[in-house]
Amino acid sequence: MPDQTSAASRHLLPLSLTALTFVVVFGAAELRAPILSVAPLAHLIESELGIGAATVGLLTSIPVLCFALCSPLAIWVIRRGGADFAFTIAMTGIVVGTILRSLGGLPMLLVGTAVIGAFVTIGNIVIPTLIGREYRGRRAHTMTGVFTSSMTLGTFAVTIGTAPAAAAIGWQAALAMWLVFGAAALAVWLPLRGLRDAVTPRGTARAVTGDDHVPMVRRRTTWLLAAAFAGQSFSFYAATAWLPSIVGDLGYSDSVAGVIAAIFQIFGVIGSLLTPLVVSRASARVVLVVAGLFWLTVPLGFLLLPHGWVVWCVLGGLAQGAGITIIFVLMNGFGGTEHVLAERSGIVQGAGYAVAATGPLLLGALHQVSGAWALPELVLLVTVLMFAIAGLVSARLLKRGVEVETG
Structure with a gap:
């Protein structure tokens, strides 16, 4: 590069x-x-x-x-x-x-x-x-x-x-x-x-190079990263909003909500800081596989063994920290000029947050309609898989050196 x-x-x-x-x-x-x-x-x-x-x-x-x-x-x-x-x-x-x-x-x-x-x-x-x-x-x-x-x-x-x-x-x-x-x-x-x-504003004309002639919105890598970001962010905001309520419905006290928040934040920091080490020692794909598996324990764990919520929240915290970090690593990994980096990041985050903003509302509505948490947890399962699959395909393209994709 x-x-x-x-x-x-x-x-x-x-x-x-x-x-x-x-x-x-x-x-x-x-x-x-x-x-x-x-x-x-x-x-x-x-x-x-x-x-x-x-x-x-x-x-x-x-x-x-x-x-x-x-x-x-x-x-x-x-x-x-x-x-x-x-x-x-x-x-x-x-x-x-x-x-x-x-x-x-x-x-x-x-x-x-x-x-x-x-x-x-x-x-x-x-x-x-x-x-x-x-x-x-x-x-x-x-x-x-x-x-x-x-x-x-x-x-x-x-x-x-x-x-x-x-x-x-x-x-x-x-x-x-x-x-x-x-x-x-x-x-x-x-x-x-x-x-x-x-x-002082110091904007410059965008240099057109071999990597820049294809608009960012037409690159397959951009939308794969956007899908990964959307899956990760939807899962994070939805889990953050509703995990306390899910645990509360299991009969635990309101004070447990604060415990869940602390677990998610502390282990999110650990996941973020471990990710660069794993990328350097192994690869981005290893991080994505581990983060995806850890994320999957949240919906599957609460579906199958809900009283093990402490374990699922620890693994989910590690996953959310690693997940957001690896997506930013991939975004910068595809390289480019300052303009390219900003445009890629803007499209990925804009599309991802648009999807993520619906997370708490959608899971809440599904819970209200169904009267249970199984359906919201299945939706969370789908968005976690979207993060992992789109992220793994992006990492594979990065390893192959694919920097410009027309889709």
């Missing part, structure tokens, strides 16, 4: 690469923390503003919808302004949206949430693009694991820290305080790149 490293990255010293690692960690944490900080405060926000649960639910569903709808905007920003500029405005926009959300009542809450969702979409796409541009080989795989595990760590931080903070400083300030990750990322990023380079 030809070296696509940018001129800027060729001059990064080891100290600068260390600083860039901190940027990735803080930036990735900011992609999830402001969104998921609402969940621990849902009942408090309902009572303070006099709104219903459905309205509060919008505060977490709007950003996921933005992930799907705003992906073309994110690609356009990266293409016109360059990845460095796009990262700066992504972090700045999330910080501004987080502040807006905490300034007033329901209107500002919804406006701020939409702003956060739009700029997080840019961040979702530009951080993997920066990793693909600045790192190579095993280092790129490792940084991809750092990126996905940092998103999970951001989730874990808000899960345990938001409610105590709200009790001390109020719910609005508790929501606002999670801008700290984005502010920290910018505090390292701006000196690293230099203020002028970080805030």
Whole structure:
């Protein structure tokens, strides 16, 4: 694969690469923390503003919808302004949206949430693009694991820290305080790149090479990755939303819901960090087989041996961390220029999140209609298989060196 490293990255010293690692960690944490900080405060926000649960639910569903709808905007920003500029405005926009959300009542809450969702979409796409541009080989795989595990760590931080903070400083300030990750990322990023380079749009005309002449939307690899991402993300959001209810219907207490969340997050971090090691020692296909098998234990386990839920949640946590990481590894593995990396990532994530957004709603509707969890679990089985099969075909094409596919 030809070296696509940018001129800027060729001059990064080891100290600068260390600083860039901190940027990735803080930036990735900011992609999830402001969104998921609402969940621990849902009942408090309902009572303070006099709104219903459905309205509060919008505060977490709007950003996921933005992930799907705003992906073309994110690609356009990266293409016109360059990845460095796009990262700066992504972090700045999330910080501004987080502040807006905490300034007033329901209107500002919804406006701020939409702003956060739009700029997080840019961040979702530009951080993997920066990793693909600045790192190579095993280092790129490792940084991809750092990126996905940092998103999970951001989730874990808000899960345990938001409610105590709200009790001390109020719910609005508790929501606002999670801008700290984005502010920290910018505090390292701006000196690293230099203020002028970080805030000046530097879009370039897209060079047409042998790998670029086929539009990304016509490449088979793009849609295989999108199918894998959709299967993984649908499974993750659906499982996260409904596993506590499934376990609750088995007769366990409400406190078990918090245990499930902790298991999923902690073992998701472990799965994310182990994936680069397995890819380097074995292959991406090994990761996909293991992640697929571990994911399958969730629907099959709850169907056949539901009281073994601790085991299924541990294996599912490992699978969800490994699954999201290996898809990002594959996306960058197919290579390309900065524009190609961003466009591939934007299409894959846009299509994947559009499918994922239906997960909690669909499983809930199927449970309501059927009065049981067997049918939702079968749907989860199908989406897990979609992730594994599409991912394995993508990995096979990558090993064969297939970079341009017309479908």
